[in-house]
Amino acid sequence: xxxxxxxxxxxxxxxxxxxxxxVEDLFASIPEEFRLRRALNLPPAMPxxxxxxxxxxLADKNIAAGRVPCFLGGGSYDHFIPAAVDMLxxxxxxxxxxxxxQPEVSQGNLQAxxxxxxxxxxxxGMDVSNASLYDGGSAxxxxxxxxxxxxxxxxxxxxASSVHPEYRQILETYFATLELELVTVPAENGVVSLEAxxxxxxxxxxxxxxxxxxxxGSLEDVAGIVELARQAGAFVVQSFDPLSLGLIxxxxxxxxxxxxxxxxxxxxxxxxxxPYLGIMTCRDKFLRQIxxxxxxxxxxxxxxxxxxxxxxxxxxHIRREKATSNICTNQGLYALRASIYLALMGPQGMREAAELxxxxxxxxxxxxxxxSRFEQPFTSPFFKxxxxxxxxxxxxxxxxxxxxxxxxxxxxxxxxYPEYEDCLLVAVTEKRTxxxxxxxxxxxxxxxxxxxxxxxxx
Amino acid sequence: xxxxxxxQLLFELxxxxxxxxxxxxxxxxxxxxxxxxxxxxxxxxxPPLPELAEPDxxxxxxxxxxxxxxxxxxxYPLGSCTxxxxxxxxxxxAGLPGMADLHPYQSEGSLQGLLQLLFETQQMLAEISGxxxxxxxxxxxxxxxxxxxxxxxxxxxNLGEDRRVVLxxxxxxxxNPASAKIAGFDFKTIKSRPDGxxxxxxxxxxxxxxxxxxxxxxxxxxxxxxxxxxxxxxxVHEQGALIYLDGANMNAILGITxxxxxGADMMHFNPHKTFSGPxxxxxxxxxxxxxxxxxxxxxxxxxxxxxxDRYRLEENRPLSIGRVRSFFGNTGVLVKTYCYISTxxxxxxxxxxxNAVLNANYLLSRVKHILPTPHGDRCMHEFVASAAKLxxxxxxxxxxxxxxxxxxxxxxxxVYFPLxxxxxxxxxxxxxESKETLDAFTAALFxxxxxxxxxxxxxxxxxxxxxxxxVQAARKxxxxxxxxx
Numbered sequence: 043x044x045x046x047x048x049x050x051x052x053x054x055x056x057x058x059x060x061x062x063x064x065v066e067d068l069f070a071s072i073p074e075e076f077r078l079r080r081a082l083n084l085p086p087a088m089p090x091x092x093x094x095x096x097x098x099x100l101a102d103k104n105i106a107a108g109r110v111p112c113f114l115g116g117g118s119y120d121h122f123i124p125a126a127v128d129m130l131x132x133x134x135x136x137x138x139x140x141x142x143x144q145p146e147v148s149q150g151n152l153q154a155x156x157x158x159x160x161x162x163x164x165x166x167g168m169d170v171s172n173a174s175l176y177d178g179g180s181a182x183x184x185x186x187x188x189x190x191x192x193x194x195x196x197x198x199x200x201x202a203s204s205v206h207p208e209y210r211q212i213l214e215t216y217f218a219t220l221e222l223e224l225v226t227v228p229a230e231n232g233v234v235s236l237e238a239x240x241x242x243x244x245x246x247x248x249x250x251x252x253x254x255x256x257x258x259g260s261l262e263d264v265a266g267i268v269e270l271a272r273q274a275g276a277f278v279v280q281s282f283d284p285l286s287l288g289l290i291x292x293x294x295x296x297x298x299x300x301x302x303x304x305x306x307x308x309x310x311x312x313x314x315x316x317p318y319l320g321i322m323t324c325r326d327k328f329l330r331q332i333x334x335x336x337x338x339x340x341x342x343x344x345x346x347x348x349x350x351x352x353x354x355x356x357x358x359h360i361r362r363e364k365a366t367s368n369i370c371t372n373q374g375l376y377a378l379r380a381s382i383y384l385a386l387m388g389p390q391g392m393r394e395a396a397e398l399x400x401x402x403x404x405x406x407x408x409x410x411x412x413x414s415r416f417e418q419p420f421t422s423p424f425f426k427x428x429x430x431x432x433x434x435x436x437x438x439x440x441x442x443x444x445x446x447x448x449x450x451x452x453x454x455x456x457x458x459y460p461e462y463e464d465c466l467l468v469a470v471t472e473k474r475t476x477x478x479x480x481x482x483x484x485x486x487x488x489x490x491x492x493x494x495x496x497x498x499x500x
Numbered sequence: 501x502x503x504x505x506x507x508q509l510l511f512e513l514x515x516x517x518x519x520x521x522x523x524x525x526x527x528x529x530x531x532x533x534x535x536x537x538x539x540x541x542x543x544x545x546x547p548p549l550p551e552l553a554e555p556d557x558x559x560x561x562x563x564x565x566x567x568x569x570x571x572x573x574x575x576y577p578l579g580s581c582t583x584x585x586x587x588x589x590x591x592x593x594a595g596l597p598g599m600a601d602l603h604p605y606q607s608e609g610s611l612q613g614l615l616q617l618l619f620e621t622q623q624m625l626a627e628i629s630g631x632x633x634x635x636x637x638x639x640x641x642x643x644x645x646x647x648x649x650x651x652x653x654x655x656x657x658n659l660g661e662d663r664r665v666v667l668x669x670x671x672x673x674x675x676n677p678a679s680a681k682i683a684g685f686d687f688k689t690i691k692s693r694p695d696g697x698x699x700x701x702x703x704x705x706x707x708x709x710x711x712x713x714x715x716x717x718x719x720x721x722x723x724x725x726x727x728x729x730x731x732x733x734x735x736v737h738e739q740g741a742l743i744y745l746d747g748a749n750m751n752a753i754l755g756i757t758x759x760x761x762x763g764a765d766m767m768h769f770n771p772h773k774t775f776s777g778p779x780x781x782x783x784x785x786x787x788x789x790x791x792x793x794x795x796x797x798x799x800x801x802x803x804x805x806x807x808x809d810r811y812r813l814e815e816n817r818p819l820s821i822g823r824v825r826s827f828f829g830n831t832g833v834l835v836k837t838y839c840y841i842s843t844x845x846x847x848x849x850x851x852x853x854x855n856a857v858l859n860a861n862y863l864l865s866r867v868k869h870i871l872p873t874p875h876g877d878r879c880m881h882e883f884v885a886s887a888a889k890l891x892x893x894x895x896x897x898x899x900x901x902x903x904x905x906x907x908x909x910x911x912x913x914x915v916y917f918p919l920x921x922x923x924x925x926x927x928x929x930x931x932x933e934s935k936e937t938l939d940a941f942t943a944a945l946f947x948x949x950x951x952x953x954x955x956x957x958x959x960x961x962x963x964x965x966x967x968x969x970x971v972q973a974a975r976k977x978x979x980x981x982x983x984x985x
Contacts, residue, residue, distance in 0.1 A: 043844065043851055045776075047855075056935060059866070060861045060864075061865070062861065068878065071878065071880075072756065073730060075730070076761055082627055082628060084627060084849070086846075087848045088843060093839060097593040100616060101596040103598075103612045104602055104613045104614050107601045107602060108597045117604075124521055130557075130562065135568045137570070138570040138573075138778045139569060139779065140576065140581055140779045142568075146963035146967070147906050148567070148568055149507075149965060150565050153509070156509075156981075157509060157511075160980040165549065171979070176640060176825065176830075177826050179826035215822035215823055216682075216824075219684030291542065295543075311600040312600070314603070314604050314827070314831040316831050317832050318826075318827075339978040342965035342967060346965060348964075349968070350968045352973040359674040363678060363687040367682070370675050371642065371784070374783045375778075375781060381510075385556075387520070387521045388549050390546060391519060391522065391523065392547055395521075397533065398523055401526050401533075401536065402528055404528075404531065405529065442607070450603060450610075
């Protein structure tokens with residue numbers, strides 16, 4: 043076996059030292075009736091070469107977004123990842139290390155975590171960041187649970203239909219066993235209406251959960267929502283797109299209490315949805331309630347600056363059922379990737395990437411609605427993602443036709459929004475070229491009977 | 501000589517005007533940005549991030565990495581964490597463009613290779629666990645626990661039974677009680693006997709028709725197989741409650757015994773432990789769960805199903821608890837799980853556990869002459885020693901030993917866990933270590949116990965820092981860089 047050391051001689055010597063007659067003898071504490079007396083029914087072992095060929099064959103059956111233009115969004119995006127992110131994060135000393143519980147031999151990870159927290163606070167304008175959660179969806183749930191723990195007498199959580207439908211589904215799942223109620227306010231023109239929200243928010247409301255830019259890519263009036271929530275004594279949780287902060291006002295400036303995000307856009311491959319990076323930031327007042335790990339600065343012998351995991355009394359290994367959350371593992375490696383990404387991008391790189399997203403997505407929207415077949419159902423401003431309606435209502439045919447031409451053209455909205463069954467969600471990142479956008483638009487315009495012709499498009 | 505400059509904070513290395521990434525010029529028609537983005541939404545300035553050239557960043561992180569211990573560089577006998585070798589092939593294969601560059605909302609037709617892999621992973625985990633229904637969605641072990649408890653809650657809701665209590669032994673991981681609370685249950689602790697086994701009298705006293713789930717880690721965090729598991733299963737099942745197996749220690753029993761066969765109704769796997777996904781400085785992991793067939797309808801959606809020779813995602817499951825994570829789950833980790841299991845096959849997986857247990861017992865046979873091992877001469881994949889005697893007689897604590905081991909080039913074992921053993925030192929060598937390494941570790945441990953107590957209190961001496969002031973860090977938390985500090 044490729045990862046085992048013990049030779050038959052080693053094994054014999056070790057058994058003698060133990061005083062056991064055989065390896066089987068070491069399992070004596072497992073009652074005989076429970077021993078598996080057959081081989082597991084699994085495929086036979088594959089050496090590296092055979093496994094590589096097998097995985098390559100499986101991989102070849104998939105259409106990789108890296109090989110064809112991808113216009114899919116909805117919480118996962120085909121952004122560019124600089125080479126240094128992969129090179130640095132794959133160093134074994136980062137990659138194969140554990141949670142830094144021994145600070146003396148983990149200063150690399152601890153400093154990287156502290157820098158991650160610092161970078162995220164700089165980016166968001168918020169006071170406190172943890173060292174990451176599972177993903178954007180779990181970050182929303184943990185934010186709401188944190189608000190509910192602080193606002194303990196209230197049991198109602200108000201959100202909007204413009205928040206990622208899967209994030210809302212996760213909230214529903216968690217709320218099924220907790221005494222919390224989720225109220226969802228419909229969005230109009232792609233954004234939540236303040237009047238509808240105002241009617242739903244009352245003195246029983248724990249928090250208002252919004253997304254900005256929202257699931258449709260549209261920009262919400264977060265400042266207005268914050269003002270409205272304040273009057274009812276409710277907190278505001280904002281889910282944001284980290285890349286959008288290269289250009290738009292950050293959650294700190296908008297005045298929200300907790301800001302969370304899917305950090306995938308910061309240097310993490312799409313990988314069919316995971317592993318991703320849950321970003322969580324909040325105001326100082328939540329400092330001792332925030333879930334997850336946190337690195338803190340301190341000193342060691344001689345006053346030397348160094349880092350440790352801190353405020354561990356919030357965590358399960360100390361507080362057990364009184365912990366602020368059950369979250370134990372974090373996404374250390376993806377927090378590291380995000381830090382390296384932000385360090386490479388800097389202020390100007392973030393600004394340029396965000397500008398490219400907004401310019402290219404607007405170009406794509408205009409390019410498509412030139413065709414009488416398509417229209418944009420919403421007039422609200424958007425960032426890198428937008429909704430487009432096929433007036434012929436053939437969304438499935440459009441997508442299948444584009445796919446057969448090697449274009450991942452958009453995400454059908456009908457699955458979550460029956461009222462938008464004739465609509466597509468389209469994301470355009472900085473990676474999409476004008477030629478790709480033109481080809482995409484020509485293809486969608488010309489789809490008939492399940493296939494499009496792009497011969498004259500480029 | 502260490503490069504001190506490169507380990508300054510990124511913010512301290514920053515100089516206005518430097519940059520690494522540069523985006524291409526827009527190739528779309530020139531439009532005034534304010535036409536696209538109304539003023540009210542627009543930030544007044546780019547985000548105040550550090551300004552660095554690419555070599556700054558590369559040197560910074562490369563130097564930081566050298567301040568870590570890791571499995572690639574050191575023996576990491578961290579009990580309960582299963583820090584085994586992380587196969588390089590798995591990284592390459594999970595990173596194939598046809599695996600990594602996939603969008604979660606691609607059509608099923610464009611994902612047949614991946615869906616096949618995920619479907620087969622479900623089948624493999626079902627076979628290894630002896631529990632046929634699988635959800636790959638949970639993002640981590642604790643998330644798997646929580647998801648399974650939600651499944652249990654849905655099951656009892658559907659039966660019309662009001663069961664509000666979850667039980668777990670005092671040696672359980674802290675995530676067990678925390679997950680029970682988040683899933684809306686009341687939590688009660690079951691005592692362990694001095695030999696580490698569950699105190700059956702305490703279990704009987706606390707079991708009732710209000711009990712929903714008994715959570716048990718088996719093999720336990722003490723590295724022991726719970727011999728009374730048949731009786732425990734009978735007691736719990738007689739009350740109509742479910743047994744949840746915390747799968748943190750599956751590395752010990754692959755192909756040797758199956759939780760489904762010894763009475764577990766639900767369990768999670770920690771692929772990053774059992775199937776060697778790298779821990780990445782604290783994540784990502786994954787937390788797939790396996791459950792009894794009749795609990796299958798409650799599993800979160802989506803689940804991968806096979807129809808003819810096509811694979812698809814099944815979302816429409818009316819009794820499902822719903823969704824616990826966005827998209828499918830931690831797919832990248834699951835690809836590595838598939839690769840790990842495929843590399844080993846049935847015989848290889850069994851040999852993994854045999855060697856993990858052999859190594860642990862060998863190490864136990866050496867360590868017991870140096871530090872008492874309160875639970876006897878045999879263990880599964882890990883064991884707990886105690887420095888209580890050394891502490892009393894010579895004022896040398898578990899922490900002192902752990903810290904001094906760092907000087908000898910070994911990562912510290914887990915200390916002060918499980919909570920039931922005073923001055924606990926929990927050691928897990930895993931199967932991917934050699935006899936030579938285990939002998940060297942034993943020799944270091946022996947030398948340490950002979951060293952002067954006063955000196956040990958100041959250890960480690962050779963690391964970048966020694967014994968940071970954790971009290972100060974918690975009392976006056978500094979959790980980010982500030983421009984004026």
